[in-house]
Amino acid sequence: MSTPYPFTAVVGQNDLRLALLLNAVSPAVGGVLVRGEKGTAKSTAVRALSSLLPRVDVVPGCRFSCAPAAPDPVCPDGPHEAGPGGDRPARMVELPVGASEDRLVGALDIERALGEGVKAFEPGLLADAHRGILYVDEVNLLHDHLIDLLLDAAAMGASYVEREGVSVRHAARFLLVGTMNPEEGELRPQLLDRFGLTVEVAASREPALRVEVVRRRLAYEDDPAGFADRWAGDEHEVRARVVAARTLLPKVVLGDGSLLRIAAVCAGFEVDGMRADIVMARTATALAAWAGRTEVRKEDVRQAALLALPHRRRRSPFDAPGLDEDMLDRILDGFPDDEPEPEGPDDGAPQDGGPDDGGPGNGGPDDDGDSGDGGGDGGVPPRDGGPEAPERQQDPAGEHDAPGAQPEDAPEDPRSSGAADAAPEQAAVRAAEPFRTKVLSVPGLGEGAAGRRSRARTAHGRTTGAQRPRGQLTKLHLAATVHAAAPHQKARGRSGRGLVIRKDDLRQATREGREGNLVLFLVDASGSMAARQRMSAVKGAVLSLLLDAYQRRDKVGLITFRGSGAELALPPTSSVDSAAARLERLPTGGRTPLAAGLLKAREVLRIERLRDPSRRPLLVVVTDGRATSAGGLGGGPPGDTPRELSGRAARLLAAEGLTSVVVDCESGPVRLGLAGVLAADLGAPAVTLDGLRADSLAGLVKDVRTAVTTASTPQSSNRRAA
Numbered sequence: 001m002s003t004p005y006p007f008t009a010v011v012g013q014n015d016l017r018l019a020l021l022l023n024a025v026s027p028a029v030g031g032v033l034v035r036g037e038k039g040t041a042k043s044t045a046v047r048a049l050s051s052l053l054p055r056v057d058v059v060p061g062c063r064f065s066c067a068p069a070a071p072d073p074v075c076p077d078g079p080h081e082a083g084p085g086g087d088r089p090a091r092m093v094e095l096p097v098g099a100s101e102d103r104l105v106g107a108l109d110i111e112r113a114l115g116e117g118v119k120a121f122e123p124g125l126l127a128d129a130h131r132g133i134l135y136v137d138e139v140n141l142l143h144d145h146l147i148d149l150l151l152d153a154a155a156m157g158a159s160y161v162e163r164e165g166v167s168v169r170h171a172a173r174f175l176l177v178g179t180m181n182p183e184e185g186e187l188r189p190q191l192l193d194r195f196g197l198t199v200e201v202a203a204s205r206e207p208a209l210r211v212e213v214v215r216r217r218l219a220y221e222d223d224p225a226g227f228a229d230r231w232a233g234d235e236h237e238v239r240a241r242v243v244a245a246r247t248l249l250p251k252v253v254l255g256d257g258s259l260l261r262i263a264a265v266c267a268g269f270e271v272d273g274m275r276a277d278i279v280m281a282r283t284a285t286a287l288a289a290w291a292g293r294t295e296v297r298k299e300d301v302r303q304a305a306l307l308a309l310p311h312r313r314r315r316s317p318f319d320a321p322g323l324d325e326d327m328l329d330r331i332l333d334g335f336p337d338d339e340p341e342p343e344g345p346d347d348g349a350p351q352d353g354g355p356d357d358g359g360p361g362n363g364g365p366d367d368d369g370d371s372g373d374g375g376g377d378g379g380v381p382p383r384d385g386g387p388e389a390p391e392r393q394q395d396p397a398g399e400h401d402a403p404g405a406q407p408e409d410a411p412e413d414p415r416s417s418g419a420a421d422a423a424p425e426q427a428a429v430r431a432a433e434p435f436r437t438k439v440l441s442v443p444g445l446g447e448g449a450a451g452r453r454s455r456a457r458t459a460h461g462r463t464t465g466a467q468r469p470r471g472q473l474t475k476l477h478l479a480a481t482v483h484a485a486a487p488h489q490k491a492r493g494r495s496g497r498g499l500v501i502r503k504d505d506l507r508q509a510t511r512e513g514r515e516g517n518l519v520l521f522l523v524d525a526s527g528s529m530a531a532r533q534r535m536s537a538v539k540g541a542v543l544s545l546l547l548d549a550y551q552r553r554d555k556v557g558l559i560t561f562r563g564s565g566a567e568l569a570l571p572p573t574s575s576v577d578s579a580a581a582r583l584e585r586l587p588t589g590g591r592t593p594l595a596a597g598l599l600k601a602r603e604v605l606r607i608e609r610l611r612d613p614s615r616r617p618l619l620v621v622v623t624d625g626r627a628t629s630a631g632g633l634g635g636g637p638p639g640d641t642p643r644e645l646s647g648r649a650a651r652l653l654a655a656e657g658l659t660s661v662v663v664d665c666e667s668g669p670v671r672l673g674l675a676g677v678l679a680a681d682l683g684a685p686a687v688t689l690d691g692l693r694a695d696s697l698a699g700l701v702k703d704v705r706t707a708v709t710t711a712s713t714p715q716s717s718n719r720r721a722a
Contacts, residue, residue: 451516
């Protein structure tokens, strides 16, 4: 719709509105990342913000929005003389998830290059967003090569374009605003840290607020212009308050006491680097200016911490977002209070995080405390997500040993494996603390769904070359097209400065990016894993790999084997949280039907290959390599031992070209090395639990490629058959 939804008509969502308004007051805060479930007015609020920003003074005719008072000395449209200029509304530029690199940074003007034979630069979205807002919806789905370009521009405040014979540098300082649904994957840490503030949003659970949301939305859709007119007064008041706060901002004093509070909070929450301190200082200053004060107070520092630190603090994977507010208060209470504040109905503090003293929702049910969407009275609105869940208490290895379990440092007796495997089922143990793992990838070049794991041919990746189009031309590779046409210009009777290009000269760009894979976990839950209380460490390792799969947008599946057979605990899904929950409840005990587990994995992968042929699988086998039960399998030669059956099943998977990795869980001074034998049969590398997080895993991808290549050679196949 041409008429945007009014910012002041958004019901509740106090933290979201406050964070956006603080960036309108002080763009140096660094932008906002809005995280939350779908349908929570994330995009609506962001799109409505641009109407509240003051108009921008620009040099007339400059495509790069140079300021008349201080024009960019190296502007591609310059040089400009300092002096009076015109003005225009502040822009909000949207970056689509599927945008090309050319559209983002700009490229050679094809029309002028072909028609006039001159090199002319056509600006991209970064130039359009200069001195405005760059909005990325579903920013976590943005392709990595575009994220790299955004990081460069955000860090340097300029965009450098070196491509297709064009060399251009132009200013690119913008307010970066992104929205995302965490269920669809996380952001890379480098980009996450570039957002000044972060906000968690959720839909209200109070019927009255939900009714008001529906009522306002329906009224807006029936008559957008009339609805906007009813809120025009509130919009004008907020716009005027933003202008007043911007004027007051340079006069705000950030005292040494506030700086000490900021430093203590950042140190207490163990944030990395100094960007958090700087962002908190700018946010606290903007809060004071928004409240009409010239000094920063303790409540400003507290609110700044709640907005600037949640995405920067060190936390375990799958922990609830947000800060421990009790810890925050303890840190702040360690400093003397500010000077006594004068009593009165308005002490200058923001009352509810809204754009005016009465809140942006005046006249609607959301004025009743705004309790459903993170609202509330007082200088610091309560957080949208409610109180933070208590941190998960991890049990040290061995503290929950089952009765009769061997001590961790006792040597294993190979003859006792059967007794251990026949042990009764034991209760589920907690997973150890997750950690960051190195990358496991599938070798070769795939064509699967966009992701962040393995190399693949993609429609929106980095340009790697050119080829003749096969069918309809999708993305023209201009330089290759010109090179193909250049030798024939004389024969084609070229006249003037233009080029004569025919269909045979056209070249299509080939692109390479990353794909998501199907990561299938095959986890040994037998008694041999529980006998030494290794299961806690094993679950922690698998949980870490699940987190990695979540961040790389993979599908995951979970198969467990113990007792009499193998079970598909979680069919392949994109919900990593479901896999983590199933893993947490996983019991252990019984014998070890390794062959049954391998064949179950083969069957699951066969079915998934039919459903999604382009998604390549990666099998992660987590076991100590023991095999003490056939798991109900038959059909082999008489007298086949469980170990021989598991070896035959592993070689069958290797013959099908499956990429796999074996995580060796064996521990203790006496080791049988059975996981290494299994890895050799699978044609896969073997890595220890510690190796998943150590530098020794750096060469694992190379080992995977080598193992798969070896497994596919005739010589290797003959050796296995023998």
